[in-house]
Amino acid sequence: MTTDARTPLSRERVLHAAVALADEHGLRAVTMRRLAEELDAEAMSLYYHVAKKEDVLDGIVEVVAQEINETVARLEKGPDWRQTARRRILAARQVFLRHRWAPALFETRSSTSLGVLKYYDSLVGLMHEGGFSHNRIHHALHALGSRALGFSQELFDPSAGASAEVPPELAAQLPNLVGMLSEITHDDPDSTLGWCDDQAEFEFGLDLILAGLDLLRER
Amino acid sequence: MTTDARTPLSRERVLHAAVALADEHGLRAVTMRRLAEELDAEAMSLYYHVAKKEDVLDGIVEVVAQEINETVARLEKGPDWRQTARRRILAARQVFLRHRWAPALFETRSSTSLGVLKYYDSLVGLMHEGGFSHNRIHHALHALGSRALGFSQELFDPSAGASAEVPPELAAQLPNLVGMLSEITHDDPDSTLGWCDDQAEFEFGLDLILAGLDLLRER
DNA sequence: ACCTGAACACCGTTCAAGT
DNA sequence: ACCTGAACACCGTTCAAGT
Numbered sequence: 001m002t003t004d005a006r007t008p009l010s011r012e013r014v015l016h017a018a019v020a021l022a023d024e025h026g027l028r029a030v031t032m033r034r035l036a037e038e039l040d041a042e043a044m045s046l047y048y049h050v051a052k053k054e055d056v057l058d059g060i061v062e063v064v065a066q067e068i069n070e071t072v073a074r075l076e077k078g079p080d081w082r083q084t085a086r087r088r089i090l091a092a093r094q095v096f097l098r099h100r101w102a103p104a105l106f107e108t109r110s111s112t113s114l115g116v117l118k119y120y121d122s123l124v125g126l127m128h129e130g131g132f133s134h135n136r137i138h139h140a141l142h143a144l145g146s147r148a149l150g151f152s153q154e155l156f157d158p159s160a161g162a163s164a165e166v167p168p169e170l171a172a173q174l175p176n177l178v179g180m181l182s183e184i185t186h187d188d189p190d191s192t193l194g195w196c197d198d199q200a201e202f203e204f205g206l207d208l209i210l211a212g213l214d215l216l217r218e219r
Numbered sequence: 220m221t222t223d224a225r226t227p228l229s230r231e232r233v234l235h236a237a238v239a240l241a242d243e244h245g246l247r248a249v250t251m252r253r254l255a256e257e258l259d260a261e262a263m264s265l266y267y268h269v270a271k272k273e274d275v276l277d278g279i280v281e282v283v284a285q286e287i288n289e290t291v292a293r294l295e296k297g298p299d300w301r302q303t304a305r306r307r308i309l310a311a312r313q314v315f316l317r318h319r320w321a322p323a324l325f326e327t328r329s330s331t332s333l334g335v336l337k338y339y340d341s342l343v344g345l346m347h348e349g350g351f352s353h354n355r356i357h358h359a360l361h362a363l364g365s366r367a368l369g370f371s372q373e374l375f376d377p378s379a380g381a382s383a384e385v386p387p388e389l390a391a392q393l394p395n396l397v398g399m400l401s402e403i404t405h406d407d408p409d410s411t412l413g414w415c416d417d418q419a420e421f422e423f424g425l426d427l428i429l430a431g432l433d434l435l436r437e438r
Numbered sequence: 439a440c441c442t443g444a445a446c447a448c449c450g451t452t453c454a455a456g457t
Numbered sequence: 458a459c460c461t462g463a464a465c466a467c468c469g470t471t472c473a474a475g476t
Binding site: 227228260261262263264267268 | 439440441442443
């Protein structure tokens with residue numbers, strides 16, 4: 001995973017090691033000391049290449065954002081703004097499926113990333129060509145929220161256990177929720193970004209919003 | 220803010236002190252040592268009343284969730300499911316406006332909260348009465364995401380500076396975004412939950428989704 | 439039953455010093 | 458120019474000891 005121990009450190013090496021570490025052991029494993037270890041260096045050495053830990057976190061958001069932009073750049077345009085946007089968003093999602101720690105991080109610090117801004121810039125351009133006013137586009141970005149980037153925020157925690165296993169004394173207090181959950185099955189566990197954000201659910205919400213936006217455009 | 224120094228500690232006092240501390244100085248100020256200080260005790264004393272820090276965080280989510288449920292319980296029903304849901308969601312939002320640190324925390328750990336589950340349970344019940352199948356409701360909750368609870372996730376960071384102040388060398392790389400932002404003004408700075416999640420934007424996205432869902436129900 | 443002092447393992451970070 | 462050892466202030470947490 002890490003390159004030769006003799007390779008000198010660099011901001012880029014530090015950031016890529018951080019992404020790899022997060023991919024393998026989660027974001028919590030990314031400490032300055034652990035990261036240095038991964039690079040066969042001392043924690044203090046990192047400070048020559050990055051300002052502080054926040055800078056590392058900003059940096060790995062940037063790395064992931066670039067990965068998204070490269071993926072999106074390879075896509076062909078669809079027949080209309082909506083299809084094109086949909087394709088891009090679902091492609092971005094694939095990148096997050098490779099970096100499952102990233103949604104949580106993006107939610108706190110995506111504004112610092114030039115790559116994220118470029119992604120949005122391109123989306124704004126697409127919608128503007130597609131007939132939306134800037135004001136509408138602004139609204140649209142809000143309506144989409146993190147869906148514009150390919151993930152939806154998790155309101156339930158994956159670690160809390162499966163849906164059906166609600167303890168009986170709790171179930172009595174939550175009759176409607178338990179009733180609903182007993183009827184629901186999730187389609188594809190491999191496509192999950194968290195507990196409940198699987199591909200089918202993500203697309204449902206995305207399409208609902210894109211359709212709603214498209215109606216507004218035509219008025 | 221804190222009660223008499225003689226008042227014995229309790230889980231409840233600890234949690235309420237934690238909420239007050241987060242309200243005043245942010246979630247980062249909530250450390251075991253600082254929290255103890257606030258209660259005129261030693262950090263180690265807290266461990267008699269809470270298991271660990273995670274337990275404190277779960278607990279303050281619960282406190283806020285209860286606040287939401289109490290607020291919602293006082294509301295009258297609207298003419299239909301959609302109006303009622305809208306009222307509840309906007310009322311929940313008011314609670315988050317008093318606890319601006321809470322959205323970020325809810326996004327990571329709301330599943331542990333009985334109060335949050337009760338909120339959802341009631342929403343599921345409302346929609347079921349309103350003519351939705353459980354399967355549709357499940358989809359609907361996904362489509363709404365955190366909006367069901369009254370906030371939308373922030374993709375941009377409030378600390379990063381105002382929208383118009385994009386440095387010129389950056390602006391050249393982001394023509395569409397800069398074009399958009401130059402036309403946009405946010406309506407009401409007081410209603411903001413973060414950089415861009417103000418009341419008007421929140422309602423736009425919420426109504427778009429509620430309208431889309433309502434159409435599905437009628438089919 | 440409730441609270442605390444001392445101690446441990448772990449953070450991020452600074453700074454003077456090494457090559 | 459690049460890396461490091463020692464040190465600091467701060468975490469969460471344990472545990473034996475106090476009342």
